[in-house]
Amino acid sequence: MTAHDTKIMDLNRFDPSAPSDRLGERLKRMLARRFATFGGNSILFYKRPVEMVSAKGAWMFDAEGKKYLDLYNNVPCVGHGNERVAEALFRQALTLNTNTRYLYDNIHTYAERLLATCPAPLSNVVFTCSGSESNDLALQIVRAATGGSGFIVTENAYHGNTSAVHELSPSSCKGRRPPPHVRLVPPPESHRSGDGDPAGTLASNMERAIEDFKKNNIKFAGALLDSIFASDGILGGPAGLLKPALDVIHRHGGLLIIDEVQPGFGRAGKGHWNFARHGIVPDLVTMGKPMGNGFPIGGVATRPDLLEKFNRETAYFNTFGGSTLAAAAGLAVLDELEAERMIENADRQGEYLMGRLRELARTHTRIGDVRGAGLFIGVEFSKPGTREPDRESVTRLVNDLKEQGVLIGASGPFANVMRVRPPLCLSRDDADYFIGKLKTALEGMAPG
Amino acid sequence: MTAHDTKIMDLNRFDPSAPSDRLGERLKRMLARRFATFGGNSILFYKRPVEMVSAKGAWMFDAEGKKYLDLYNNVPCVGHGNERVAEALFRQALTLNTNTRYLYDNIHTYAERLLATCPAPLSNVVFTCSGSESNDLALQIVRAATGGSGFIVTENAYHGNTSAVHELSPSSCKGRRPPPHVRLVPPPESHRSGDGDPAGTLASNMERAIEDFKKNNIKFAGALLDSIFASDGILGGPAGLLKPALDVIHRHGGLLIIDEVQPGFGRAGKGHWNFARHGIVPDLVTMGKPMGNGFPIGGVATRPDLLEKFNRETAYFNTFGGSTLAAAAGLAVLDELEAERMIENADRQGEYLMGRLRELARTHTRIGDVRGAGLFIGVEFSKPGTREPDRESVTRLVNDLKEQGVLIGASGPFANVMRVRPPLCLSRDDADYFIGKLKTALEGMAPG
Numbered sequence: 101m102t103a104h105d106t107k108i109m110d111l112n113r114f115d116p117s118a119p120s121d122r123l124g125e126r127l128k129r130m131l132a133r134r135f136a137t138f139g140g141n142s143i144l145f146y147k148r149p150v151e152m153v154s155a156k157g158a159w160m161f162d163a164e165g166k167k168y169l170d171l172y173n174n175v176p177c178v179g180h181g182n183e184r185v186a187e188a189l190f191r192q193a194l195t196l197n198t199n200t201r202y203l204y205d206n207i208h209t210y211a212e213r214l215l216a217t218c219p220a221p222l223s224n225v226v227f228t229c230s231g232s233e234s235n236d237l238a239l240q241i242v243r244a245a246t247g248g249s250g251f252i253v254t255e256n257a258y259h260g261n262t263s264a265v266h267e268l269s270p271s272s273c274k275g276r277r278p279p280p281h282v283r284l285v286p287p288p289e290s291h292r293s294g295d296g297d298p299a300g301t302l303a304s305n306m307e308r309a310i311e312d313f314k315k316n317n318i319k320f321a322g323a324l325l326d327s328i329f330a331s332d333g334i335l336g337g338p339a340g341l342l343k344p345a346l347d348v349i350h351r352h353g354g355l356l357i358i359d360e361v362q363p364g365f366g367r368a369g370k371g372h373w374n375f376a377r378h379g380i381v382p383d384l385v386t387m388g389k390p391m392g393n394g395f396p397i398g399g400v401a402t403r404p405d406l407l408e409k410f411n412r413e414t415a416y417f418n419t420f421g422g423s424t425l426a427a428a429a430g431l432a433v434l435d436e437l438e439a440e441r442m443i444e445n446a447d448r449q450g451e452y453l454m455g456r457l458r459e460l461a462r463t464h465t466r467i468g469d470v471r472g473a474g475l476f477i478g479v480e481f482s483k484p485g486t487r488e489p490d491r492e493s494v495t496r497l498v499n500d501l502k503e504q505g506v507l508i509g510a511s512g513p514f515a516n517v518m519r520v521r522p523p524l525c526l527s528r529d530d531a532d533y534f535i536g537k538l539k540t541a542l543e544g545m546a547p548g
Numbered sequence: 549m550t551a552h553d554t555k556i557m558d559l560n561r562f563d564p565s566a567p568s569d570r571l572g573e574r575l576k577r578m579l580a581r582r583f584a585t586f587g588g589n590s591i592l593f594y595k596r597p598v599e600m601v602s603a604k605g606a607w608m609f610d611a612e613g614k615k616y617l618d619l620y621n622n623v624p625c626v627g628h629g630n631e632r633v634a635e636a637l638f639r640q641a642l643t644l645n646t647n648t649r650y651l652y653d654n655i656h657t658y659a660e661r662l663l664a665t666c667p668a669p670l671s672n673v674v675f676t677c678s679g680s681e682s683n684d685l686a687l688q689i690v691r692a693a694t695g696g697s698g699f700i701v702t703e704n705a706y707h708g709n710t711s712a713v714h715e716l717s718p719s720s721c722k723g724r725r726p727p728p729h730v731r732l733v734p735p736p737e738s739h740r741s742g743d744g745d746p747a748g749t750l751a752s753n754m755e756r757a758i759e760d761f762k763k764n765n766i767k768f769a770g771a772l773l774d775s776i777f778a779s780d781g782i783l784g785g786p787a788g789l790l791k792p793a794l795d796v797i798h799r800h801g802g803l804l805i806i807d808e809v810q811p812g813f814g815r816a817g818k819g820h821w822n823f824a825r826h827g828i829v830p831d832l833v834t835m836g837k838p839m840g841n842g843f844p845i846g847g848v849a850t851r852p853d854l855l856e857k858f859n860r861e862t863a864y865f866n867t868f869g870g871s872t873l874a875a876a877a878g879l880a881v882l883d884e885l886e887a888e889r890m891i892e893n894a895d896r897q898g899e900y901l902m903g904r905l906r907e908l909a910r911t912h913t914r915i916g917d918v919r920g921a922g923l924f925i926g927v928e929f930s931k932p933g934t935r936e937p938d939r940e941s942v943t944r945l946v947n948d949l950k951e952q953g954v955l956i957g958a959s960g961p962f963a964n965v966m967r968v969r970p971p972l973c974l975s976r977d978d979a980d981y982f983i984g985k986l987k988t989a990l991e992g993m994a995p996g
Contacts, residue, residue, distance in 0.1 A: 130651050137659035139672045139852055141859035143649055151651040154644050173646065175867065186641035193634035196602050197842040198621065201591055203578050203599040211585035224587045229677040229844040230868055236684075236710045261864055262684045263712035272863045389867060394645040396677040396844040396868035404587055411589035415720045416709055419623065419837060420678055420844035 112498050112510060114144040126163065127151065147499055155180030158523045158530050160507065169530055169537075171522040172507040174476075177365055177390030178436040179525040185393045185432040192428035200227070200422045210427040213434050215401060217372040219381045222401040227422030231361035231388025232260030234398035235324065237416070238357045238384045239264055241402060244410040246355060248321030250313040252306060254287040256513040258331040259324055259359055268324055271331045271513075281318055283309035287332035288341055291469040291480055292487045298337060303344035310352045322355035322383070327374040328363040333512030334478030334519060336368075336471050342378040355406070358382035361398070362476070365390045366437055366524060369447030369474025377473060393436075395429035396420070442524040443474075449526050450474040456535045457520075464542045466493050477520035478511060489514035497541055504537045560946050560958060562592040571596065574611070595947055603628030606971045606978050608955065617981055619970040620955040622924075625813055625838030626884040627973040633841045633880045640876035648675070648870045658875040661882050663849060665820040667829045670849040675870030679809035679836025680708030682846035683772065685864070686805045686832045687712055689850060692858040694803060696769030698761040700754060702735040704961040706779040707772055707807055716772055719779045719961075729766055731757035735780035736789055739917040739928055740935045746785060751792035758800045770803035770831070775822040776811040781960030782926030782967060784816075784919050790826040803854070806830035809846070810924070813838045814885055814972060817895030817922025825921060841884075843877035844868070890972040891922075897974050898922040904983045912990045914941050925968035926959060937962035941993065948989045954982055 116135060120128060130151060134142065151163040157179040160168045170180070178185065192206075200207055211225050228234045243249060251268055253259065258271040266272060267279050278284060285305040288298035295301050306323065313320045325342065329335040342358075349356050358375045364387050368374035375382055383406065388398035398421070410416070420426065437443060454470055457479055461467035468482035481490040481497075494510045497518065501508050509519040522530070564583060568576060578599060582590065599611040605627040608616045618628070626633065640654075648655055659673050676682045691697060699716055701707065706719040714720060715727050726732060733753040736746035743749050754771065761768045773790065777783040790806075797804050811822035812835050818825055821833065831854065836846040846869070858864070868874065885891060902918055905927055909915035916930035929938040929945075942958045945966065949956050957967040970978070 127651070130653070130656065133656045133660065134651065136671070137656065137663055137673055138648070139674075139855045139859065141856065142674075143863070143865050144651070145649045149651055151653075152644055152646060153652075155646065160644075160646070175647070176645065180645070181642050183642065186638055189641055190634055190638035193637055193842070194629050194631065196600055196608075197624065197628070198600060198603065198608070199623070200586070201593040203575070203582065203592070203597055204601070205578070205599075208578065208581045208585065212581065215585055223584070225585055226587075226590075230681065230866075232866075233678070233681065233710065240711055240714070261866055262681065262710040263688055264710065266688070266862065272865075274861055274863060276861065394641070394868070394871065394873055396871075396874070407587045408589065411587065413722055413724065414714065415591070415722060417591050417720075418678075418680075418709055420842070423842065423844075425842060426844070 112145060112495065114146060114149045116140055118147070123148065146502055150502070157181070158526050166505065168502070168505050168507045169533055170507045171520050171534060172509045173523065174362060174367065174521045175389045175394050177367065177524050178393050178433055178440070178442060179523045182393055182436060184436050185395070185429055188428040188432035189395065189425065192425050197423055197425040199419055204424050206424055206427045206431060207422055210430050213431065214399065218385060218401045221381060221403050222385060224402055224404045224407045226400045226407065226416070226418070227426065228398040228400070228418050229396045229420050230260070230398045231386065232262050232265055233418070234361065234386040234388055234400050235259045235265045235357070235359060236262040238324070238386050238400050240414065241384060241400070241406055241410040242322045242355045242357060244413055245406045246319070246321045246353065248319035248354070249281045250283065250318040250320045251281065252283045252285055252309045252323040254325065254329060254332050255284045256287065256332045257326060259326070280316070283312060285309055287329045287335055288337055289333060289335060299341045299344050302341070303348045306345050306348045310348070310354070320352055320354045322357060323349050324357045324359060326359040326362060327378070328368065328473065328476055330362040331511060333480065333517045334472050334476060336473040339377050340379055342375065342380050346380050346382070355383040357384045357386060359386050361386060361388035363473070365433070366443035366446055367474055367476050369443065369450050371443065374473060391433065392426060392429035393433050395426060397426040397430055437524070440525065445526070446474040446524045449528065449531055450477065452528065453477060453520065453531050456531065460535070460539060460542065466490055475520070475522055475524060475526060479518040479520065481516045481518065489516035491516040493545065494518050496545070500541045500544070501537055504541060506534055506537050560593060560943065562594060562597045564588055566595070575599065594950055598950070605629070606974050614953065616950070616953050616955045617978055618955045619968050619982060620957045621971065622810060622815065622969045623837045623842050625815065625972050626841050626881055626888070626890060627971050630841055630884060632884050633843070633877055636876040636880035637843065637873065640873050645871055645873040647867055652872050654872055654875045654879060655870055658878050661879065662847065666833060666849045669829060669851050670833060672850055672852045672855045674848045674855065674864070674866070675874065676846040676848065676866050677844045677868050678708070678846045679834065680710050680713055681866070682809065682834040682836055682848050683707045683713045683805070683807060684710040686772070686834050686848050688862065689832060689848065689854055689858040690770045690803045690805060692861055693854045694767070694769045694801065696767035696802070697729045698731065698766040698768045699729065700731045700733055700757045700771040702773065702777060702780050703732045704735065704780045705774060707774070728764070731760060733757055735777045735783055736785055737781060737783060747789045747792050750789070751796045754793050754796045758796070758802070768800055768802045770805060771797050772805045772807060774807040774810060775826070776816065776921065776924055778810040779959060781928065781965045782920050782924060784921040784924070787825050788827055790823065790828050794828050794830070803831040805832045805834060807834050809834060809836035811921070813881070814891035814894055815922055815924050817891065817898050819891065822921060839881065840874060840877035841881050843874060845874040845878055885972070888973065893974070894922040894972045897976065897979055898925065900976065901925060901968065901979050904979065908983070908987060908990065914938055923968070923970055923972060923974060927966040927968065928960070929964045929966065937964035939964040942966050944993070945989055948992070949985060952985045952989060954985050
């Protein structure tokens with residue numbers, strides 16, 4: 101089994117060619133409408149897809165009246181149906197929605213509030229519409245600043261969907277080899293490999309990749325790393341994990357882009373940014389998903405000298421990026437994180453959940469590892485008595501749990517890591533509900 | 549004077565190095581906040597920037613209590629502060645905002661309503677967050693379908709800001725030469741050149757560019773054309789303008805992407821899509837700006853066979869693209885266009901405005917040409933008695949009109965084309981207001 105074979109499992113997609121007799125008329129009709137307009141390959145969750153009708157806090161509700169605890173969606177970080185965000189959108193849409201070529205107070209307030217969460221040298225921000233646009237822009241800034249084109253990413257990275265970012269996202273390339281200007285390094289994994297020094301290994305792999313660029317006359321530009329390696333299996337790692345790699349990158353004149361699109365905005369539980377856990381200051385930080393609680397907004401925080409170099413050769417403008425409406429949504433999210441102390445909550449509930457999951461691991465030997473930070477947790481499943489990936493158990497659990505009212509995902513090159521990534525408003529009761537359902541599902545499986 | 553020299557004028561940017569003593573304390577404070585966070589090169593309109601505070605319909609209001617007729621902004625197509633859109637956002641944000649991997653009725657209704665405006669073979673749509681993401685995705689689909697990499701665009705085209713689309717946007721490249729896989733062709737201009745057959749000329753320029761790809765062993769992929777050549781000077785052109793070029797592209801196995809990001813959604817006054825005026829069916833149509841009246845949404849409409857080929861090699865997913873919130877905004881825009889008969893209004897007011905502008909041209913010889921379609925009008929200024937570009941008059945008028953309460957832009961490689969591009973709810977009174985202000989401004993200039 102190669103990593104690529106598991107991609108479809110990982111996405112846990114609906115298979116349109118499977119027998120549909122148990123789907124019911126309503127679902128069949130909706131699927132027909134969908135495939136007629138989105139094409140037959142548009143990605144749809146679950147063996148039996150779900151028609152959602154509403155959602156509130158950490159819960160979603162389907163057309164059949166069933167409720168689901170949402171441990172999957174990281175976009176609605178301050179909760180589904182959040183009133184502060186909805187009201188901010190309504191008020192701002194009625195008042196003024198325009199681009200950043202006019203002055204408007206809330207745009208500047210948002211930029212200041214956001215940058216106040218970043219370490220000092222990162223004092224400039226460019227707003228975009230998505231994490232993909234953010235990573236794409238970060239690549240442009242790094243190319244302009246270094247004159248290089250060679251980038252390093254991890255083996256199963258996902259950074260977005262534009263042409264340039266797609267080339268740096270091996271997890272969506274369906275087995276194709278990366279282009280010549282891209283080098284892949286193994287993620288700093290230590291459970292399966294038994295590596296006692298993942299930070300050192302990452303650094304020496306970087307060193308090797310940079311040497312290889314030199315040998316091939318490709319000028320090294322930098323590395324693009326998800327600070328929690330979300331699609332590589334959620335590697336929270338020991339504090340300091342990224343420090344030696346950053347030193348190598350800088351020593352060779354490259355820049356480090358840290359992708360906080362998934363772990364950012366408090367999910368990791370210790371402040372706004374997960375990279376801070378590793379005691380580093382990256383050259384650029386990219387943001388997206390939770391930034392507007394579902395309103396499309398992204399951003400790149402960086403140093404003024406880097407932005408200035410880029411602006412000298414490119415007249416960059418983003419029509420919707422940092423619009424007054426986007427700023428209103430972004431401000432409402434920052435307000436809500438603060439007012440409801442959601443980062444502290446992510447930290448507390450994350451610790452609690454990891455404790456309960458480790459308890460389960462003691463009796464359920466399929467669970468090989470529990471790791472992560474805050475409310476971004478990976479539960480790795482291995483075949484009993486080994487460290488061999490057990491994707492079958494995870495695939496089954498994802499679908500079983502959905503039937504039991506829990507939405508959850510899978511991650512990693514072998515899709516054998518259960519991904520726990522709920523809205524940050526998750527309560528202790530919600531956490532207990534999940535553990536109860538997981539326990540039942542595990543007990544329903546053949547002993548392993 | 550090269551086309552590149554005029555870029556800054558074209559953008560009509562604020563120059564932070566100019567004396568600031570007349571700006572006032574409030575503006576100076578806001579500018580300082582802006583440059584501290586967005587960097588010194590972020591694009592800001594006008595010699596004296598404007599702080600906006602609200603907007604309604606076709607009008608915007610600044611912090612000094614001054615009102616402006618907005619003939620610049622094409623994003624709020626159904627009007628600033630539109631209530632139908634604001635209410636749709638509010639209701640949907642409270643009900644359910646999630647991605648397309650779950651089923652939800654309004655996503656599918658929106659896809660169906662949108663595709664019903666497109667010619668039959670374009671029966672699939674992929675939603676994105678912006679025109680840039682749409683054009684970037686279209687390039688990926690064309691590369692996958694043709695196996696080619698060579699693209700043709702016009703000399704002063706602008707198609708967006710991602711790495712790949714930027715390479716196809718000479719107007720934002722600040723004079724750098726395009727990369728080897730890009731060929732530039734002159735836009736089908738006929739006023740300055742006196743070309744009586746711009747359609748035929750475009751086709752033979754395409755032919756030549758394709759031959760040049762062959763000579764250089766670059767496989768031709770296709771062309772990316774803005775159907776109204778917005779940044780090349782707004783070339784509405786005679787009906788049928790694009791037909792011969794499309795035939796050439798298809799004869800050589802290429803595909804045509806029509807960029808409707810600016811002219812689309814009824815602006816051109818005859819139906820939803822400007823390309824329809826030319827009697828063609830492109831292979832892909834890209835959409836953006838007005839699609840959600842300021843909510844970030846874009847899309848690519850294409851044929852199922854092209855999308856399927858692309859999906860075979862790429863697992864494309866767009867987190868925010870086509871979310872339930874985006875669909876609610878998109879549906880509200882389609883509803884409003886219909887309920888308020890805005891496309892008919894664009895047609896009617898556009899005809900009226902062009903008539904009045906042509907009247908002005910009879911006494912003001914600086915106006916060399918008035919052209920366009922619906923509410924997308926270009927007014928070309930030339931030095932008296934010549935066809936030599938007169939950018940000075942346009943730059944002065946753009947700033948004068950802003951002082952007189954009219955927001956308007958410039959376009960074209962020489963920034964000598966005044967760009968009239970208001971919200972589609974522009975009234976007859978608004979049109980008369982503009983003509984009155986323009987007449988006064990023209991009369992205030994030295995006779996030319």
